[in-house]
Amino acid sequence: MSHANGLPDTAGTVVIGAGIVGCSTAYHLAELGRDDVLVLDRGPLPTTGGSSTHAPGIMFQTDEPKVLSKFATYSRKLYSSLERDDGKPIYNETGGIEVARSDERMDYLQRRVEWAKSWGVPDPQLLSPEEVAEKLPLVDPDAIQGGYYSPTDGQASGVRACAALAVEAAEMGAQFVGHTKVEDIEADGDGVQGIVTENGRVECDEVVVATNIWARQLSEKLDVHLPVAPVEHQYTMTEPLAELDGREQDVTDDPVYENYRSVSGDKSEVLLQDPDRPILRDQDNAMYFRTHGDRYGIGSYNHEPVVPDPEELGGNEEGGNQASVHEFTEEFFENATHPDRQEKAPRTASDELLPATDGKHLDYKYNGMYSASPNGMPTMGPVQECPGLWTGLTTWITHAGGAGKALAEWMERGVPRLPDGPIDLRNCDVNRFAPHAGSWDFTRDLADEEYRNLYSIVHPKWVRTEYQRDIRRTPMYHSHQDLDAELWAEAGWEAPQWFESNEDLLESYGEQIPDREGWEGKFWSPLEGAESLHVREAVGLHDMTSFxxxxxxxxxxxxxxxxxxxxxxxxxxxxxxxxxxxxxxxxxxxxxxxxxxxxxxxxxxxxxxxxxxxxxxxxxxxxxxxxxxxxxTSSLAAMVCTGPDARKTLSKVIDADLSDENFPFYTSQQTFVENVPVTALRLSYAGELGWELYTPSEYGETLWEHVMDAGAEYDIRPYGNGALDSLRIEKGLRLWGEDLHTxxxxxxxxxxxxxxxxxxxxxxxxxxxxxxxNVDRKVACLTLDDPEQVVLADRPVLTSDGDEVLGYVHAAEYGYTVGACVIYTYLPPEFAEPGTDVEVLYEGERYAATVRDEPLL
Known part of the structure; x- marks a missing residue:
């Protein structure tokens, strides 16, 4: 039995959304042997009218998050394996160049080289301005300081990629149905039961929501509040340029052309034309460029954020009614409206970099939409509130091939994988968000912020200060404020990183704390070192409620x-x-x-x-x-009293014998600290003598005060996450998400x-x-040989006598008691032996390091 449009009565898995993520997921599920996959879209196929339709398809593989680079590299290989009717691959391997207009951006491009080496992106290079101009003759070398070149970067048409993936998936048994709006997802306590469309009901066991900018409306029908939001950015194409004369391509015989034109109008003829030279990014001005035959395409994120209300998006229909495209905001292109980039208008920046565009008419102008998450990462995986409900969202064409592969493996085999093995998705998992993230206020504001930061130079420890702060306060929040805590937002919690009230500790410990002047010195305070050393020598109290x-x-x-x-x-x-x-x-x-x-x-x-x-x-x-x-988490306040004097401190106020005999390591007791009921645990993530204390939240502040008062004669000090990170790494204690993950x-x-x-x-x-x-890699603890040097994570670890990349820095913190920067990485076993010399490439310099026995203390 089937409904209108050939819609079947039943399916095993329904993928809602036939954009690039939906098509990639369906293709990979079919490749894994599933023959009961149904893909639906409210628009025409293969050009549905979503973000995949209007995207220019530029693909830069290098990114700081490993998972994004891995997704992009797989996507490049996947799109390269797909052919058009003329035998050409879907992927145009033109190379990609990112230029720098400032010293700060040149430093950033060096980091991109190092991330590329860490993640295996082939042959990353830094170019001089003249070398950039050799590869991109229309770029003015006097406008830039240099560039980053990745030879295997390139471009893939979203329309062609969707069409090719759909054909391949259909040949393996998947079914694609267009012009079918999904109106509801049916679920009960056992999970997904089916979907309701405008053309009838389909019974199914699983649903993948791959509707991107429309995801929030659909998921809320199940009371699932996905923190994803549509965001607009600009794209336009110049009139034909004399400098590109003769490069115009006839695409009217392309099998997707007529369908594409019915959705996108005349611009489809230009969007389908391939680039003939490296794609280009000018991140200092939040802009990107690619050729379309004899024209240049110009993309701009260099304007004030525009986050539409999802309820007002509408749908896609033939005839050019494309909900993912809004009218071009001319004032955003001709004026400097970006909150953080007031130096020049996008048009001015474009004409400076590519003088051939100066004064040229701009055709086919539009604001295109993509979907953003609070941390700018994909939103994928099984939704915990509803068994059988999966998401594949907030993912660009660049990453969609890899994301679809990982998601399909997750659904079929229980673990996300790429061909080279399991891939860790901790920062992409749909379940990573705390409950407050589902509110539209939070989602809108964070989408706004992610947009502002998209091409900015963002430090890995950057802390937002403007949006959505003071959401979750531990019971000790006001005590922390009284002690001048530097509070950072972590999963909504206001968590202390260090305490300005401990400044006097620098008189005792300052000489043991190396200065930091470079990139590693940002979002850092010497008070982290002072607090760490004080815990080792005396006693400290740490708020761990957010654990x-x-x-x-x-x-x-x-x-x-x-x-x-x-x-x-x-x-x-x-x-x-x-x-x-x-x-x-x-x-x-x-x-x-x-x-x-x-x-x-x-x-x-x-x-x-x-x-x-x-x-x-x-x-x-x-x-x-x-x-x-x-x-x-929220109902229990938690803190840990740590250090050689922890027993003396707590013994003054706790109704328990804290001796080793009566309270041994790795045991707990229900007791009282003065008038506060606590569950006391004899353990410490700082690796020192200590007790973790848990109490109902309403007692938290009182408990904190009791312990602080008791420790006053031992000079007890509060300490933040900065000190804790240093303390734990010296003791070899793992931190899941950094030096330990899936x-x-x-x-x-x-x-x-x-x-x-x-x-x-x-x-x-x-x-x-x-x-x-026999393991092919093994955890290794390194210390930098120079006690004054510090590095940050994600940089490549090299052989000491060559350029072979052995691994990358998973975690790095200065060990103030050890007197050296401590690094955790994973190396081939022969290089993980204590005493082995290696080097870390950091900010363009090679830092000597030695593998050590762990723990160091």
Whole structure:
């Protein structure tokens, strides 16, 4: 049975949206053997009228987030394997050049070289202005200081890519239906049951929302509030240029042309023309360029942000009614309206860089829309609120090939993968967002901010100050303010990074804290070092409320916990155990401490910051109906009292014997700190003597004050996340999301001691195989040889006598007690042996480093 337009009654998986992400996902699902995939779109096929239709398709592969570069590299290879009717590949490997107009941007381009080396983007190069002009003859070399060249960058038409992927997927059994608006997704407590369209109902087990700018409206029908928003930017094409004469291409015989023209009008004839030279970006002016035959296309993000209301977008129809395209805002192109770039108008910047465009008429002008997430990353994966509901959103053509591959692998095999192995998606997972992120106010403001930062030079520790602050306050917030805390926003929490009230500590410790003057010195204070050293020598108190906390309750919770965890979880009440959670491929999904609070109740403590929600979603996804998983992050205030004088401090106010005999390491007790009820845990992420203290949130500030008062005679000091990062790395304690994530198995990560292969747990088969096999990489702790030097993460680790890239810096912090910058990386086993000399490429310089035994302290 089928409905109108050939719509079937049933399907296994329905992909809503036939843009580049939907087509890529369907193609990869079919490639994995699924023959019951249905792809629907409200527009005509293959040119649906969404963002993939109007996008000029430029593809720069290099980015600081590893996952984006990996997605882009796979996309390049995928599009290169797809052919047009004339036998040419969909992908035009023209090369890509990013130019610099300032010293600061030249430094940034050097970082791009280093990221490219870390992520395996082929042959990254820095060019002089004259070398840029040799490859791009219309660029004025006097307008720039140099450029970054990636030879395998290029361009892919979204329309052609969608059409080619759809043909391939259809040949493998997928079905594509256009002109079919999805009006609702039906779901109950068991998950997705079907979809309702304007042409009838389709029963299905899974739905992938790949509707991009329309995703928010559709998901809210299920009370799922996706923090994605449409954002506008400008694109236009010049009149034919004499300098490009003879390069015009006839595309009217292209199989997609007539369909494309019916949706996009006359501009389709120009958009389909291929570039004949490297694509170009002028990020100092938030602009990009590519040729279309004998014309230059000019894209601009150099204007004030425009975030439309999703409810007012409408739909796509033939005849040029394209909801993802709005009228060109002329004033944004002729005037400097970007809040952070007031130096020159986009038109002026374009004419300076490409003098051939000066005075030329601009044709086919429009504001095109894409979809943005709060952190500018893809939004993909299973939605925890609704089993069977998946998302593939906020993803550009550049990354859509890789994102579709990873998503299909996730759906079919349980783990996101690319051909070279599992890919970590912690910063892309749809479940990474805290509840407040679903509000339209938050989504709109963060989309605005992401737009402003799109081509800006953003430090990895950059903290927003203008938008959506003071959302989540720990109970100690006002105490922190009284102590002049430097508060950073992390998953909405106002979390202390350091305390200005500790400035007097610099008199004691200042000589042990090297100055930082370069890129590594931004968003840093020597107070981080002073606080770290003080904790090692005396006592400190740290607010860890923002760390994610889960409570597992139920009569069969112990059985489930054993299935979830790699270690032996046969615990007595009051015992604590460090363990890992692995996925089906044996990758580390999280490292956690588990406390058995009573017979049928456990407390799980895991990473906070911007990735902690992922762990909560994972546990809930695995939990049987008999186990209740409560998120108690907000309901429990948490702090840790740490340092040699921690016992003396707490003994003054706690109703418990803190001796080693009566309160041994890795145990907990229910007790009181003066008049405050606490769950006290004998452990410390700082690696010093310490106790973590948990109490209902309303007691948090009082508990903080009790401990601070008790420690006054021992000079107790509050310390922030900056000090904690230094303290933990010196002790070799892993931080999930930096030097530990799903691309690592326990044995590569040096955590085999947290695995008990005599138990049954998720991923055991893969973990057992890793235990028996020879690893091709191994965690390594490095220190820089020069105690004055500091590097940041994501830079390549090289052989000491050559240019071979061995790995990259996963995490780097200065170890103030060690007296050196400490780095964690993963290297081939022969290079991970203590005493091995390697080098780190950082800001264009090679820094000597040595592999050390861990932990360092």
């Amino acid at each position: 994610n906390k889960m409570e597992l309750v139920g009569p069969h919770v112990d059985e489930f916990l054993q299935q979830l965890c790699t270690n032996d979880m046969d615990l007595d009440v009051g015992q604590i155990r460090y363990t890992l959670m692995c996925n089906e491929a044996g990758g580390v999904r999280a490292d956690i401490t588990v406390t058995r609070v009573d017979e049928h109740r456990y407390l799980l403590l895991t990473t906070g910051r911007e990735v902690g929600q992922n762990h909560l979603a994972w546990v809930r996804e695995q939990a049987p109906e008999s186990v209740v998983v409560n998120d108690v 691309e690592h198995d326990p044995y590569e990560a040096g955590l085999g001691w947290a695995v008990d292969l005599d138990t049954e747990f998720i991923g055991k088969e893969a973990v057992a195989a890793a235990a028996e096999g």
